[in-house]
Structures are given as structure tokens and as C-alpha cells.
Amino acid sequence: MKKFSTIALLIAVAFPVMASSQAFAQEAVNAAKAGKCTFLPDAPDKHVVVKGDTLWDISAKFLSNPWCWPEVWGMNRDEIRNPHWIYPNQIVYFDRVNGRLRLGQAVGGSGADGSAKDGGRLQPQVRTEDTGKNAITAIPSNLIEPFLSQPLVIEKDTLLTAPRIVATQEGRVILAKSDKAYVRGDLKGGTSFQVFRPGVPLKDPENNTVIGYEAVYLGTLKLERTAKTPDGVDSFIVASAKEEMAVGDRLMPIPPTPIQNYVPHPPERDVRARIVSIYGGVSQAGQNQVVSINKGASAGLNIGTVLELSRYGKIIQDKTDEKKPIRLPDEHYGSLFIFRVFDNISYGLIMTVTDTVAVGDLATSPE
Known part of the structure; x- marks a missing residue:
């Protein structure tokens, strides 16, 4: 070669x-x-x-x-x-x-x-x-367009500070298209927002701590009128509704139109990440499916990073030496293409694989 x-x-x-x-x-x-x-x-x-x-x-x-x-x-x-x-x-x-x-x-x-x-x-x-x-x-x-236009991962710190729906028009329990919603929180100058509901907590396989939440996308809101007093609320109109919205649901700015082409490259520094979840709530995944990992921008990842997928080597007994335990090498079986990056979580598309991907598997710098 x-x-x-x-x-x-x-x-x-x-x-x-x-x-x-x-x-x-x-x-x-x-x-x-x-x-x-x-x-x-x-x-x-x-x-x-x-x-x-x-x-x-x-x-x-x-x-x-x-x-x-x-x-x-x-x-x-x-x-x-x-x-x-x-x-x-x-x-x-x-x-x-x-x-x-x-x-x-x-x-x-x-x-x-x-x-x-x-x-x-x-x-x-x-x-x-x-x-x-x-x-x-x-x-x-x-395969990745829905993951680029919707906030499908909400990091723990972001969840605490996101604007929220605090009341509905005429005390309605749920909101549909064209209904009015009242919101409190820092809009940071934004006028168009996506609405989500915190879903399944994402736990780091290394220490079992919650590092984020999978978000349930509900629809979009458009700012109608800002609050006039310090204790007031901002008025929004429901622009679109995929699912019913209610008090307590959170707002995130609508992201810019994503760029669809990416240059693949190895990470700039050594990365050893773990698979946190497989989109859709299943336990195993294959080629062209999306997974999240427990590393993000803080670990040096960016859009286009390619990681190698592998599984921890099994521990077996050495039958030739008094059955002492030995660990087999990690088994490499595919590639992961990172296409969306948060601070401590990233989304990746499973590319070429020779085995199924499971939660807890490794995603590391290519050898």
C-alpha cells in the first residue's frame, strides 16, 4: 500500500x-x-x-x-x-x-x-x-438534518437558565398553534424560539452523573410583546406545534441554518469518550444511526471530528496459568462522525461498522 x-x-x-x-x-x-x-x-x-x-x-x-x-x-x-x-x-x-x-x-x-x-x-x-x-x-x-435544527440535547446548566412558559392564555392547560403563551427568563434579544420539554436524563457511563437531558421538541414560539415592568412577562404566539405545549416547558433560540458539508479530521488532542445513549431509546445501533457521547467542545471535539468505535476487551481466565484473569485487547469495529457539539456532549453518526454499537462502548482517537 x-x-x-x-x-x-x-x-x-x-x-x-x-x-x-x-x-x-x-x-x-x-x-x-x-x-x-x-x-x-x-x-x-x-x-x-x-x-x-x-x-x-x-x-x-x-x-x-x-x-x-x-x-x-x-x-x-x-x-x-x-x-x-x-x-x-x-x-x-x-x-x-x-x-x-x-x-x-x-x-x-x-x-x-x-x-x-x-x-x-x-x-x-x-x-x-x-x-x-x-x-x-x-x-x-x-440522516442528520433533524439533529441540526432541533435542540435534542439540553445540557444540565443550560436547562436551569432557559426561559420558560409560566402561564397560558385564559388559563388553558395546553397550547396549540396561534395560542398565546407568557414567558419569563432572559431572551437575550431573541424573537423566535423552539420549545422543548426535558426528557430522559443522560448519565455519564464513567461516574453515573447526569450531564444532560434528551429534549422532546414541541414546536416554535414567536415574540409578540416584551414585558413592560420588572415583574412582567413576555407575550408569545405559538407559530407551530408538533406536540402540545404547557406551563413549565422551556425555550431555546432557533439555531441558524446548518451547513451540510463537513471536513472529516482526527481530534486535535487525544480523546477517550463513551457512548451515552442511542437515539430512539434502543439498546443497540448499527450503521447510519445517531448516538451521543460524553465528550464535547471542552474535550477538544468540533464538527467533523472522526472517532474510532471499539468495545472493551473481555476479561477471561488464562487456562494455561492457574486460571489467572487476563484482559483481551479492545475490539475496534467502526467509525463515528461527530456532527453536532455541545460543551460536554456530542452527537455522532455511525459510519462504517462491523458490529453493533452499545451504550458504554468506547469512542476514541483513531490509532
Whole structure:
């Protein structure tokens, strides 16, 4: 297998954490030197991009670790700031001589199979557009969209300070669309809010302490009138209602429209996290499901971080030495792509796995 350490971009996708791009570039070099980013021995010579492809999927056809695609494309900081995109019908070539991937497109346009319509030769080039509307994404964006637009994890400290519904119009028990709600708390200048109800507590597997709550999303409120006196309340109108709202439910600002493309990268420092919960309340999960872990921004995680999933090695008796207990090595079985980060909790999408994921399993820096 060939190893590489080139850092010059042919493509990139939008990177939400620009401030850490220097550290990211260094991580790319370190990963390449460590031999993490190696090509598969049976990698194809090329791949024609089709609708529905993701950068992760394409990279899995060429690389032993799909998250390494930024390194083989040679990403650098300048081109991260001016994203390039990959579109259906373009062709990804494996340059075996230089040990990297290249992007090509047929001269004079390309057919569905990526071949030149006019029979001309293929000229490698990069297509740049401002919107990237039809470009393929880094990971399956449809799987994580609900987790980007709704506050599905509420950290313990945030819960205590969030504005709350204290009364309803004419003493109604529940609220529906267009009803009026009265709210107390610091709105911090916001006018549009999501409403949630604290749900299942999330406990850290390391010490069993509550580190947050899964939130039940109820709908949205729109500010109608602010309080006129110190002991007054803010008046809101229910803009949308997914479920019934009531006194005691909490408000969170509506987050900005999320960026759908992310650059995968190893964490900037060593991480050893645990799976806290599997979305949906089940005990086990598989590929393309969402889990939460007990580490977040305070541990150095950011959007796009890739962690390695593993299970603690079993303790067995050594039958060859008076049955003394021994611990088998931790078993690595997949990858976790972090797409939403809180201070002490993160959401991750389970990518390639060879086993089921369970609460308490490890999520660590790639070896």
C-alpha cells in the first residue's frame, strides 16, 4: 500500500470551524506520516460520481480509512476558504504514481457515464460554483438534518437558565398553534424560539452523573410583546406545534441554518469518550444511526471530528496459568462522525461498522 503526505487541495467542502484549519492541516500531515491513510490494494482506477454518492462513500472505494479523504485530495487552508464541489458525472481518478486522488471532467461536457460526448480526451479540472446546490455531500445529510435544527440535547446548566412558559392564555392547560403563551427568563434579544420539554436524563457511563437531558421538541414560539415592568412577562404566539405545549416547558433560540458539508479530521488532542445513549431509546445501533457521547467542545471535539468505535476487551481466565484473569485487547469495529457539539456532549453518526454499537462502548482517537 502507498502512503502519502501531500497537502494541496483539488476539492473541499464547507468547513464550519475555520479557526482550527491550521491545526487540521497539521493533523493531516501527522495522519499521513503515521500510515493511517493508505489505499486499498484493490482500489479501482476511477469512479464516476452519481447522484446519491457521498465523499465518504467514494473514499471508501479507494481508502482503508474513508475519513482520510481530505489528505488524499491534499486540502489546504486557502482552498478551504474558497470551497470547490464535486458533481454527478465528474470522475475521480486514482493517480497511482503520485499516490493521490484527482478530479476530472470530460471536455465539452460529459455523459451519464462520465465519458466525453465529443469523443475528446478527459482533461482534469476543478469545477467551482458559489452555491454548490447539486454538489454531493460529505456524509448522508438527510440522516442528520433533524439533529441540526432541533435542540435534542439540553445540557444540565443550560436547562436551569432557559426561559420558560409560566402561564397560558385564559388559563388553558395546553397550547396549540396561534395560542398565546407568557414567558419569563432572559431572551437575550431573541424573537423566535423552539420549545422543548426535558426528557430522559443522560448519565455519564464513567461516574453515573447526569450531564444532560434528551429534549422532546414541541414546536416554535414567536415574540409578540416584551414585558413592560420588572415583574412582567413576555407575550408569545405559538407559530407551530408538533406536540402540545404547557406551563413549565422551556425555550431555546432557533439555531441558524446548518451547513451540510463537513471536513472529516482526527481530534486535535487525544480523546477517550463513551457512548451515552442511542437515539430512539434502543439498546443497540448499527450503521447510519445517531448516538451521543460524553465528550464535547471542552474535550477538544468540533464538527467533523472522526472517532474510532471499539468495545472493551473481555476479561477471561488464562487456562494455561492457574486460571489467572487476563484482559483481551479492545475490539475496534467502526467509525463515528461527530456532527453536532455541545460543551460536554456530542452527537455522532455511525459510519462504517462491523458490529453493533452499545451504550458504554468506547469512542476514541483513531490509532
